[in-house]
Amino acid sequence: MDWNCAFTEERLSDFLDGALAPAERAALSAHAAQCEGCGQTVARVGAMVRGLRELAPVEEPPYLVAKILRGTLGARASERTWERWLGWLLEIGQPRFAMGVATVAVCLAIVLHVAAPRMKNVKAADLHPVNVLRATNRQAHLTYARGVKFVNDLRVVYEIQSRFASQPEPAASPAPGPESNPTTVEPRDRSQSRPRPGNRDSRFGDLVVTTSHSERMSNTWTRSLS
Amino acid sequence: MEPDAQLVQLCLRGDGPAWEELVRRHARRVYGLCYRFTGNRASAEDLSQEVFLRVYRTLASYQSGQGAFSTWLTSVSRNLLIDHYRRMRRDRLTDSIEDAMPHLEAKHSPGRTPESLAQASELSAQLQQGLARLSPELREAVILRDLQGLEYNEIQVVLQVPEGTVKSRINRGRIELARILDQMGMRPA
Structure with a gap:
């Protein structure tokens, strides 16, 4: 029989499964003995198939049957307590559960790091109810004052941006006269821009007053609370 | 030991222990198939449960004249595995099916x-x-x-x-x- 490499590859599984006719089997064996490539392929695939078949079946998790029965028949009264507990214990050992726990732990650690008091600085007197109440009250007012200051600062920034945005573009060759001076900004509503104490800049009069007012308020809060 | 077809008949009459016996008899085979296909123990566990849930619901459609129960069970498992594979491919996770912890599955014979x-x-x-x-x-x-x-x-x-x-x-x-x-x-x- 005239056998070639393509035949070997095509009929290899039949050869390994013992499904080849004796004449074909002999022809393939003879070809594999002469052809180095085919000989290696037959040996390699044959060894792999033997290895696969010798592998032990994968063992299912011990709680799998109980879970399947719970899912189909429902919880059974006859199910032993230790089996139920074992199921739970093995279930929480799963990587996805561990990942969830780790995520929650990291979030908690961040929150505690930010919000919790520094335990190293805590003294016995700090644990007295009056002191605890006072510290809580102080912390609350400080937080409120910081919030107010933050909002006021934001307002200042916004107002500066608004003023700059409302400024007209400077002309290329300014003509003399107060109307054509690009550096002069007329308030849009003169009734709202009356001079106030602390007004050092006519352009940003409102801003300065607002800033100094907010700073004074925040500083007063902070001083009175500390 | 009763053959699978007989256990199926008992299950269809509402015999709980017969179903339990069927599950115990085939759980390893189904789990092994799922694990070898997905390469992931958690997925194999979920899929095995899904297989038996589907088998439980469609047990009446099994006809012993058409082949062995184990072959029918393998067909159900294979269909679910293919569905799972397509889902995974859609989610672009198909390539990451290598399990981080290889399952110890050697035969525990004393020799x-x-x-x-x-x-x-x-x-x-x-x-x-x-x-x-x-x-x-x-x-x-x-x-x-x-x-x-x-x-x-x-x-x-x-x-x-x-x-x-x-x-x-x-x-x-x-x-x-x-x-x-x-x-x-x-x-x-």
Whole structure:
């Protein structure tokens, strides 16, 4: 029989499964003995198939049957307590559960790091109810004052941006006269821009007053609370 | 021991212990198939539960005249595995099916030494990695034939393809897997 490499590859599984006719089997064996490539392929695939078949079946998790029965028949009264507990214990050992726990732990650690008091600085007197109440009250007012200051600062920034945005573009060759001076900004509503104490800049009069007012308020809060 | 077909009849009459016996008898086989196909223990566990849930709901559609219960069960498992594979591919997670912790599955016979157990475990993990690199068509054919030990006609029923296609897939799958394992530097003795 005239056998070639393509035949070997095509009929290899039949050869390994013992499904080849004796004449074909002999022809393939003879070809594999002469052809180095085919000989290696037959040996390699044959060894792999033997290895696969010798592998032990994968063992299912011990709680799998109980879970399947719970899912189909429902919880059974006859199910032993230790089996139920074992199921739970093995279930929480799963990587996805561990990942969830780790995520929650990291979030908690961040929150505690930010919000919790520094335990190293805590003294016995700090644990007295009056002191605890006072510290809580102080912390609350400080937080409120910081919030107010933050909002006021934001307002200042916004107002500066608004003023700059409302400024007209400077002309290329300014003509003399107060109307054509690009550096002069007329308030849009003169009734709202009356001079106030602390007004050092006519352009940003409102801003300065607002800033100094907010700073004074925040500083007063902070001083009175500390 | 009662045959599977008889247990199925008892299950259909509402016999709980008969269903329990069926599950105990086939859980390992189904789990093994799912694990070998997905390469992931958590997925294999979920899929095994899904398989038995579907079998429980559609048990009445099994007809013993059409083939063995185990073949029908394998068909149900295979359909769910293919659905799972398509879902995973859609989610672009198909390539990450290698399990971080290779499952220790060596035979626990007293005659085996710790060295041979370790070798068997390593061999299993490497084979699993090689299987994961096969295309799903070839992978399922090799798993059904060489790991589950199904005959060609049974695989034909499970895969719903002609016998020639089954043979061709098994042949190509074996040659391809051997080539992959060779590339990985693994040479089974």
